[in-house]
Amino acid sequence: MSTSASLRSGAAAQQAFRDVMAAVASPVAVVTALDGTRPYGTTVSAFVSLSLTPPMVLVSLDERSRLLAVVRRSGRFGVNVLGAHHADLASAFARSGPDKFDGIDWSPSGGLPRLPDNAAWIAAEVDDCVDAGDHTVLLARVTAAELGEGFLRPLTYHRRSFGAHTPLAQ
Numbered sequence: 001m002s003t004s005a006s007l008r009s010g011a012a013a014q015q016a017f018r019d020v021m022a023a024v025a026s027p028v029a030v031v032t033a034l035d036g037t038r039p040y041g042t043t044v045s046a047f048v049s050l051s052l053t054p055p056m057v058l059v060s061l062d063e064r065s066r067l068l069a070v071v072r073r074s075g076r077f078g079v080n081v082l083g084a085h086h087a088d089l090a091s092a093f094a095r096s097g098p099d100k101f102d103g104i105d106w107s108p109s110g111g112l113p114r115l116p117d118n119a120a121w122i123a124a125e126v127d128d129c130v131d132a133g134d135h136t137v138l139l140a141r142v143t144a145a146e147l148g149e150g151f152l153r154p155l156t157y158h159r160r161s162f163g164a165h166t167p168l169a170q
């Protein structure tokens, strides 16, 4: 007999939630910001289109994220949507530490750190920050949106592994 999550202990309910969310395929992006001249970046899958008029995106960051502190100060961020060839970048930017950009060939784009060969690039200005549980949701207006070379084969995350989206045969 199955037990509903609400009847489980906190730890069991949390594990059930993690397992369910691991089964949801998600996009993978590196969200970036500049602190003065210093680039910061974090791997994010909680990234979604929010509004068309005006164009807005939503990004959710852990309250302990170093990047979040930088975005709160600068009020803007870039979203580097990753292609399937960028699983190594996704792992590198999921580490914690101040040196994630060492050896990375990034360039400033409108004052935001842009990674090479991404699947797509979005620049955004924060309209609102909403604290929700242990995360902060950034609601942001899109100021630039460009497809990159890797957009036909985006990187995905599913069941705790990186992969690539494959269209079904017609």
Ligand SMILES: Cc1cc2nc3c(=O)[nH]c(=O)nc-3n(C[C@H](O)[C@H](O)[C@H](O)COP(=O)(O)O)c2cc1C
Residues within 6 Å of the ligand: 028, 041, 042, 043, 044, 045, 046, 047, 060, 061, 062, 064, 065, 066, 067, 068, 090, 091, 093, 094, 095, 096, 097, 157
């Ligand atoms: C596939 C994947 C998706 C992730 N998605 C998010 C996310 O949406 N929000 C978040 O805060 N952290 C996410 N993380 C975890 C962060 O990348 C990780 O905690 C990182 O070390 C935070 O770095 P920072 O403190 O420099 O911001 C994700 C990690 C992986 C591997």
